[in-house]
Amino acid sequence: MTLIFAHRGSSGTHPENTMLAFKEAARVGADGIEMDVQLSKDGEVVIIHDEKLDRITGTPGFVSDRTLKELQTLNAAQSFKGKVAKERIPTLEELLIWLCNNHLFCNIELKNTFFMYPGLEEKVIQLIRAYGMEERIVISSFNHYSLVYCHQLAPEIETAPLYRDGLFMPWVYARAIGGSAIHPSIHSAPDRIIQSSMKAGILVRPYTINKKPDMERLYGLGCSAIITDFPEKAKKVRINFEN
Ligand code: G3P
Numbered sequence: 001m002t003l004i005f006a007h008r009g010s011s012g013t014h015p016e017n018t019m020l021a022f023k024e025a026a027r028v029g030a031d032g033i034e035m036d037v038q039l040s041k042d043g044e045v046v047i048i049h050d051e052k053l054d055r056i057t058g059t060p061g062f063v064s065d066r067t068l069k070e071l072q073t074l075n076a077a078q079s080f081k082g083k084v085a086k087e088r089i090p091t092l093e094e095l096l097i098w099l100c101n102n103h104l105f106c107n108i109e110l111k112n113t114f115f116m117y118p119g120l121e122e123k124v125i126q127l128i129r130a131y132g133m134e135e136r137i138v139i140s141s142f143n144h145y146s147l148v149y150c151h152q153l154a155p156e157i158e159t160a161p162l163y164r165d166g167l168f169m170p171w172v173y174a175r176a177i178g179g180s181a182i183h184p185s186i187h188s189a190p191d192r193i194i195q196s197s198m199k200a201g202i203l204v205r206p207y208t209i210n211k212k213p214d215m216e217r218l219y220g221l222g223c224s225a226i227i228t229d230f231p232e233k234a235k236k237v238r239i240n241f242e243n
Pocket residue numbers: 007034036049109140162183207227
């Protein structure tokens with residue numbers, strides 16, 4: 001059965017990358033969650049998508065220029081102001097502690113293409129190991145050098161290259177960099193690529209799958225997982241594909 005990963009949590013209905021959005025994903029029965037991590041100025045692994053703070057928090061400046069304490073004074077639910085109470089930017093550790101109490105899979109995307117964040121890989125892996133989450137985590141990134149490094153540091157943790165533009169034989173490429181899955185944009189995930197990858201033993205988790213026809217196509221193919229902003233909707237659509 002195709003698994004459902006909630007993109008930045010249930011971000012279509014709740015403020016992205018907040019504990020509120022992750023808890024909503026669990027509540028509606030998602031199989032996993034996806035999130036984005038960066039480093040604060042004082043080297044803490046924080047969960048936030050953009051390198052700039054303005055879209056998420058309404059505050060100027062970069063994530064990397066603020067300490068954790070400073071970041072946690074901001075409201076990560078700024079775009080839902082008036083609808084939900086203030087939400088802190090979570091740390092990866094906070095999320096992993098919460099994951100200890102459920103069975104969700106977790107896709108940690110390293111946001112290290114704009115800023116490289118030296119030490120991010122080591123810190124993320126140290127946290128995953130500290131909480132014994134190796135079996136439930138996949139690390140992804142658009143920075144494939146970083147994924148190779150992760151695989152060298154922790155071959156027991158799954159890695160998956162993210163990509164937007166079509167790759168030739170991505171299952172071969174994924175293996176070459178130590179990956180066991182691919183995370184293509186929906187625009188780079190035609191049927192034949194999904195089928196060939198899965199046949200070669202490479203899992204396929206396209207993003208961001210929000211439309212019913214796209215969900216139906218991927219469920220029909222038995223695609224490994226989808227990454228969606230709307231896990232509740234994805235669950236409802238999946239019912240027709242369950243045996
Ligand atoms: O992991 C899938 C997707 O999150 C990658 O793109 O920009 O939403 O982080 P983005």
